[in-house]
Amino acid sequence: MSFLQSLADAFKGTxxxxxxxxxxxxxxxxxxxxxxxxxxxxxxxxxxxxxxxxVAQRAVRLVAEGIGQTPLLPTDPALAALIxxxxxxxxxxxxxxxxxxxxxxxYVQVLKDGRGRPAELFALRPERVTVLLGxxxxxxxxxxxxxEQVMTIPLLDEDASPNIIHIKGFHPADDHYGAGCLSAADQxxxxxxxxxxxxxxxxxNAARPSGALVYDTGxxxxxxxxxxxxxxxxxxxxxxxxxxAGKPMLLEGGLKWQSLSxxxxxxxxxxxxxxxxxxxxxxxxxxxxxxxxxxxxxxxNYREANRALWRLTLLPLGGKVLSxxxxxxxxxxxxxxxxxDLDRIPALAEDRQQLWTQVTTxxxxxxxxxxxxxxxxxxxxxxxxxxxxxx
Numbered sequence: 222m223s224f225l226q227s228l229a230d231a232f233k234g235t236x237x238x239x240x241x242x243x244x245x246x247x248x249x250x251x252x253x254x255x256x257x258x259x260x261x262x263x264x265x266x267x268x269x270x271x272x273x274x275x276v277a278q279r280a281v282r283l284v285a286e287g288i289g290q291t292p293l294l295p296t297d298p299a300l301a302a303l304i305x306x307x308x309x310x311x312x313x314x315x316x317x318x319x320x321x322x323x324x325x326x327x328y329v330q331v332l333k334d335g336r337g338r339p340a341e342l343f344a345l346r347p348e349r350v351t352v353l354l355g356x357x358x359x360x361x362x363x364x365x366x367x368x369e370q371v372m373t374i375p376l377l378d379e380d381a382s383p384n385i386i387h388i389k390g391f392h393p394a395d396d397h398y399g400a401g402c403l404s405a406a407d408q409x410x411x412x413x414x415x416x417x418x419x420x421x422x423x424x425x426n427a428a429r430p431s432g433a434l435v436y437d438t439g440x441x442x443x444x445x446x447x448x449x450x451x452x453x454x455x456x457x458x459x460x461x462x463x464x465x466a467g468k469p470m471l472l473e474g475g476l477k478w479q480s481l482s483x484x485x486x487x488x489x490x491x492x493x494x495x496x497x498x499x500x501x502x503x504x505x506x507x508x509x510x511x512x513x514x515x516x517x518x519x520x521x522n523y524r525e526a527n528r529a530l531w532r533l534t535l536l537p538l539g540g541k542v543l544s545x546x547x548x549x550x551x552x553x554x555x556x557x558x559x560x561x562d563l564d565r566i567p568a569l570a571e572d573r574q575q576l577w578t579q580v581t582t583x584x585x586x587x588x589x590x591x592x593x594x595x596x597x598x599x600x601x602x603x604x605x606x607x608x609x610x611x612x
Contacts, residue, residue: 261404261407263323263324263348263403264348266403266404266407266410267323267403269407269410269411269414270323270403270406270407270410270501271323273414274410274413274414274501276413276498276501276502276512276514277403277406277410277501277505279512280501280502280505280507280512281319281322281323281505282319283507283511283512283530284318284322284505284506284507284530284534284535284538285315285316285318285319285322286315287530287531287535288314288315288318288535288538288539288542289312289314289315289318290315291314291535291539291561291566292561292562292565292566293305293543293559293560293561293562294558294559294560294561294562295558296554296557296558296559297554297557299554300550300554300557300559303339303341303342303550304342304543304546304559311344313329313342313344314539314542314543316344317329317344317388317542318538318539318542320344320346320347321388321389321390321399321401321538321541321542322401322402322403322505322538323401323402323403324347324348324399324401324403325347325389325390325392325398325399325400325401325402325403325404326347326350326387326388326389326390326398326399326401327344327347327387327388327389327542327545328344328345328347328350328363328385328386328387328388329342329343329344329345329385329386329388329546329549330342330343330344330345330374330384330385331382331383331384331385331386331549331550333378333382337378337380337382338553339550339553342546345365345385349365349366349367350363350364350365351363351364351365351366352387352397352398353373354397358396360376360387360397361375361376362374362375362376363376363385363387381552382552382553383549383552386545386546386548386549386550387545388541388542388545388546402504402505402506403504405504406500406501406504406505409497409498409500409501409504410497410501412493412494412497413494413497413498413501416490416491416493416494416497417494419490420490420491420494495514498512498514499514502514505534506530506533506534506538507530507534508526508527508529508530510523510526511523511526511527511530524568527568528568528569528571528572530568531566531568531569532569536561539561540560540561543559543560543561544559546559547559563596564596576594576595577595580594580595
């Protein structure tokens with residue numbers, strides 16, 4: 222049997238699994254150790270982006286909250302209760318969307334009742350989870366660390382039902398962990414934060430650059446050490462800080478104040494900040510117009526930008542999360558659908574209306590074919606009428 226055939230059989234479940242490489246990188250370190258750039262560190266990156274940067278936080282919340290409030294197709298009531306439940310203050314879909322954007326991995330623990338059926342779905346914090354591999358390199362358990370305590374959660378229960386559903390983004394250099402959008406946006410976030418700090422420092426200095434004290438020595442010689450230290454202390458006490466900005470200085474003894482001006486290159490921090498903000502929006506898949514960034518002409522209006530957000534970001538990410546949950550819960554809900562109801566999304570109303578008009582005017586299609594194209598089940602009314610006539 223060839224290697225490709227063995228690999229295909231492994232994914233189909235008809236043969237033993239093909240061993241994977243045992244070596245893998247950390248889920249939150251993507252930089253080469255030989256490069257000058259510091260390795261990506263998740264905790265610090267989340268603090269800089271989500272807690273300190275308004276553009277990154279708004280982009281993540283715009284996507285995550287949109288997915289959390291997305292209408293779903295009618296399904297099994299028990300499954301709908303599991304997906305829509307709020308546990309420990311977290312909305313499942315919103316939390317998973319945020320984790321995939323920031324970390325690239327989402328881990329859903331399936332908590333079961335006494336009969337072995339899922340009673341609750343809880344999203345674990347991804348930075349605390351470690352994939353534990355078996356002898357063949359495939360995951361066999363997950364380690365969850367809180368402080369010094371580590372809990373091992375088997376991948377499958379005694380009845381071969383899953384205990385954890387792992388959702389991950391594509392990572393080209395890792396077999397077991399996904400890559401998030403934050404790793405790509407980290408440098409843009411650092412630039413945007415640095416530009417904000419520069420702007421704040423400039424405002425604290427009365428919106429003017431600093432200057433220098435020039436001492437005209439003449440024949441008296443330079444300042445003594447005591448004079449220099451006293452002058453430095455008095456300047457720091459009387460003129461530094463935002464509360465002392467704009468105070469006039471009284472100079473004596475040959476001292477002269479020389480203001481320093483900023484060059485055009487120094488003034489480019491505003492353009493640099495705007496470019497960094499657009500890079501952040503690009504990394505998270507949000508049109509800059511929806512984040513209030515000036516100078517964006519990609520979309521003609523707000524409505525088209527909102528439609529682009531749904532088509533290019535929300536629907537793909539939401540479909541990925543729902544498909545993974547459906548596959549993980551297939552042992553208990555094999556036939557229950559779990560998908561987004563496109564007809565109930567206001568931003569896509571015009572697209573759906575155009576599709577309905579095109580299908581309705583297609584005279585060469587039967588009624589059942591039209592219903593199938595629109596995602597509606599077959600019409601059971603004629604069959605029901607025939608049954609009633611026969612009776």
